[in-house]
Amino acid sequence: MNNVQNYYDTIVIGGGHAGCEAARASAQLGAKTALITMHRDNIGTLSCNPSIGGLGKGHLVREIDAMGGLIGHIGDKAAIHYRLLNRRKGPAVRGVRAQICRRNYHHYMFSHLRSIENLTLLYAEVVNIENIDAAMKTICTHDGLKYPCNAVILTTGTFLNGRVFIGNQSYEAGRIDEKASCSLRQTLSSINLQLNRLSTGTPPRLDGKSIDWSQLQPQPTDIEPKFLSFQTQKVQLEQRTCYITYTNSQSHQILHDNLHTSPKYSGLASSNAPRYCPSMEDKIMRFPERKQHQIFLEPESLYDDVIYPNGISMSVPADIQMQFLQTISGLENVVMIKPGYRVEYDFVDPRQLNGDLSCKTVQGLFLAGQINGTTGYEEAAAQGLIAGANAALYCQKKQSLLINRAEGYIGVMIDDLTTKGASEPYRMFTSRAEFRLSLSCDNADLRLLPKADAIGLITAERREQYRKDAHVYKELLQKLDTVYFSPHTIQKKCPDIQLSTDGKKRNVLEWLARANFTMEHLKKIYPDIDAVSDKHIHRLEADALYSPYLEKQKMDIHRLKKDESVIIPKNVNYKAIHGLCNELNEKLSRLKPQNIAQASRIEGMTPAGLLLLLSHVKKEYPT
Numbered sequence: 240m241n242n243v244q245n246y247y248d249t250i251v252i253g254g255g256h257a258g259c260e261a262a263r264a265s266a267q268l269g270a271k272t273a274l275i276t277m278h279r280d281n282i283g284t285l286s287c288n289p290s291i292g293g294l295g296k297g298h299l300v301r302e303i304d305a306m307g308g309l310i311g312h313i314g315d316k317a318a319i320h321y322r323l324l325n326r327r328k329g330p331a332v333r334g335v336r337a338q339i340c341r342r343n344y345h346h347y348m349f350s351h352l353r354s355i356e357n358l359t360l361l362y363a364e365v366v367n368i369e370n371i372d373a374a375m376k377t378i379c380t381h382d383g384l385k386y387p388c389n390a391v392i393l394t395t396g397t398f399l400n401g402r403v404f405i406g407n408q409s410y411e412a413g414r415i416d417e418k419a420s421c422s423l424r425q426t427l428s429s430i431n432l433q434l435n436r437l438s439t440g441t442p443p444r445l446d447g448k449s450i451d452w453s454q455l456q457p458q459p460t461d462i463e464p465k466f467l468s469f470q471t472q473k474v475q476l477e478q479r480t481c482y483i484t485y486t487n488s489q490s491h492q493i494l495h496d497n498l499h500t501s502p503k504y505s506g507l508a509s510s511n512a513p514r515y516c517p518s519m520e521d522k523i524m525r526f527p528e529r530k531q532h533q534i535f536l537e538p539e540s541l542y543d544d545v546i547y548p549n550g551i552s553m554s555v556p557a558d559i560q561m562q563f564l565q566t567i568s569g570l571e572n573v574v575m576i577k578p579g580y581r582v583e584y585d586f587v588d589p590r591q592l593n594g595d596l597s598c599k600t601v602q603g604l605f606l607a608g609q610i611n612g613t614t615g616y617e618e619a620a621a622q623g624l625i626a627g628a629n630a631a632l633y634c635q636k637k638q639s640l641l642i643n644r645a646e647g648y649i650g651v652m653i654d655d656l657t658t659k660g661a662s663e664p665y666r667m668f669t670s671r672a673e674f675r676l677s678l679s680c681d682n683a684d685l686r687l688l689p690k691a692d693a694i695g696l697i698t699a700e701r702r703e704q705y706r707k708d709a710h711v712y713k714e715l716l717q718k719l720d721t722v723y724f725s726p727h728t729i730q731k732k733c734p735d736i737q738l739s740t741d742g743k744k745r746n747v748l749e750w751l752a753r754a755n756f757t758m759e760h761l762k763k764i765y766p767d768i769d770a771v772s773d774k775h776i777h778r779l780e781a782d783a784l785y786s787p788y789l790e791k792q793k794m795d796i797h798r799l800k801k802d803e804s805v806i807i808p809k810n811v812n813y814k815a816i817h818g819l820c821n822e823l824n825e826k827l828s829r830l831k832p833q834n835i836a837q838a839s840r841i842e843g844m845t846p847a848g849l850l851l852l853l854s855h856v857k858k859e860y861p862t
């Protein structure tokens with residue numbers, strides 16, 4: 240039997256969030272693409288919380304959307320509850336978040352991928368990649384089939400040597416009830432990729448029918464929701480309410496008494512988990528003064544009663560989890576559908592990757608998602624899009640798609656990973672971006688869509704919508720530039736506002752640039768603004784408020800671009816740089832930064848070290 244199958248330009252291994260975006264991006268750029276994943280039904284699975292977006296993560300979703308990606312658009316199709324986070328803070332750091340119906344998300348993601356012409360979906364476990372470091376590689380599946388290809392994108396998530404822990408039980412698995420991927424480690428070791436272990440956890444799942452909702456505080460969906468995608472115009476599904484309850488001293492005591500049964504505290508699972516998303520066991524140890532912790536009870540689907548109790552990830556034995564739950568208001572008689580657990584997995588040190596997510600030492604090998612040390616659907620999806628596009632560009636011998644730190648959170652994340660690595664699961668926060676005032680959710684398409692369009696990532700329909708939006712927004716700005724109000728007029732209609740008394744008339748944009756003048760004030764003095772669509776209002780608010788700061792940021796961005804243009808050749812002999820300390824010498828030789836900007840962000844880099852490097856590069860490798 241001839242077990243060699245059709246050739247593909249790109250093969251994506253894994254159908255999680257990174258894999259789905261990677262497959263779409265590669266296929267969209269015209270590469271003949273296959274997505275091989277273990278099971279049809281786990282395409283686009285939300286492994287942990289049934290929500291997309293949030294602080295920092297919402298920015299990533301909008302950026303992916305601006306580049307033609309799927310997570311925002313499909314997230315909105317499956318959304319059953321919306322909430323804008325940081326509503327009271329400045330528009331640059333507000334986060335769009337939606338609760339997602341798991342079943343619909345999978346269904347729409349699968350249907351979308353199926354509809355892409357040059358994308359084939361295959362269901363198997365990939366057990367080896369033959370000739371991984373050659374130009375033509377062969378993907379081998381557990382059923383003995385072989386698929387030759389030019390580029391491979393690995394997106395194995397929590398499955399690479401995955402091991403699940405509940406109390407003192409532990410077994411090989413990528414997620415609870417799902418087989419781990421164990422053979423691929425050998426393939427990666429054969430090319431000397433440095434692998435480490437990380438872990439993450441999830442809470443028990445509850446039967447909503449057994450919860451006493453009457454005792455709990457409801458949290459309804461936003462009345463005027465902000466959507467995940469620029470393309471979404473309206474709410475698409477029936478909306479559900481979330482509820483809030485709290486742990487208490489009795490619940491904490493139960494965990495205290497049984498801490499020795501938790502895999503982390505018994506020493507059974509010792510790899511680092513996300514610090515900013517602590518398990519319940521970690522919460523009681525790290526914040527002993529806290530008498531209670533908030534729990535959001537979030538519906539997982541429109542089609543069943545499963546509830547996700549957000550905030551109480553834990554991995555003590557199931558019976559202790561049950562005792563813990565029953566101490567909580569509303570959960571006294573709760574039925575636990577699945578226990579919480581911890582999963583530990585292999586990840587690849589991302590400092591071995593370039594900014595296009597290709598491996599520095601192996602041509603045509605790309606990595607995206609949790610395998611690069613991140614956590615979260617949005618982080619995975621963003622990397623998937625970049626890796627997918629770059630795999631196709633690699634096959635077509637075209638220049639890579641790179642996003643820098645000034646262009647988007649995607650650039651910040653990839654740069655952080657490739658220069659600093661990940662000692663714990665990396666997740667996005669707005670505080671990671673030094674140019675965050677110019678990187679709001681609302682201007683993501685302005686920042687990234689033209690760049691994505693230039694290489695073919697955008698559909699004609701999306702391009703047309705962007706053109707229309709840009710035109711409408713430009714006209715709006717021109718109009719508002721000519722609408723003036725005096726402080727007197729404003730004070731009369733908005734007595735709550737404190738204004739300077741210089742008596743000077745200012746136009747709408749100038750007023751909005753003042754921190755205490757809000758959109759609500761504008762609506763009172765200029766009702767015409769009500770006719771403007773929400774998405775333009777949000778953008779206007781951010782653009783006007785930050786305009787005074789953006790000028791300063793432009794200078795910093797210019798400096799960054801200048802540093803990025805000084806390319807460090809791959810063959811630089813760092814040992815020949817006279818005066819460079821051993822530590823920097825070792826780090827630079829290992830990390831091989833691609834340009835001066837990247838070298839400047841290496842941990843421990845000093846201004847003197849950077850100057851030595853810069854003069855060496857300029858002298859030895861004049862352009």
Ligand code: FAD
Binds near residue numbers: 615
């Ligand atoms: P995944 O979504 O894990 O998808 C990997 C895919 O690859 C799967 O479909 C798998 O079947 C497939 N696959 C793997 N190996 C092979 C192979 N050899 N052959 C074929 N197919 C293969 N995120 C948060 O933001 N916050 C959290 O608190 C959080 N907690 C989590 C808790 C748990 C228990 C788990 C499992 C995940 C948690 N996550 C959390 C992480 C989130 O689920 C992931 O970050 C995200 O799903 C990663 O996406 P990915 O595409 O990289 O991988």
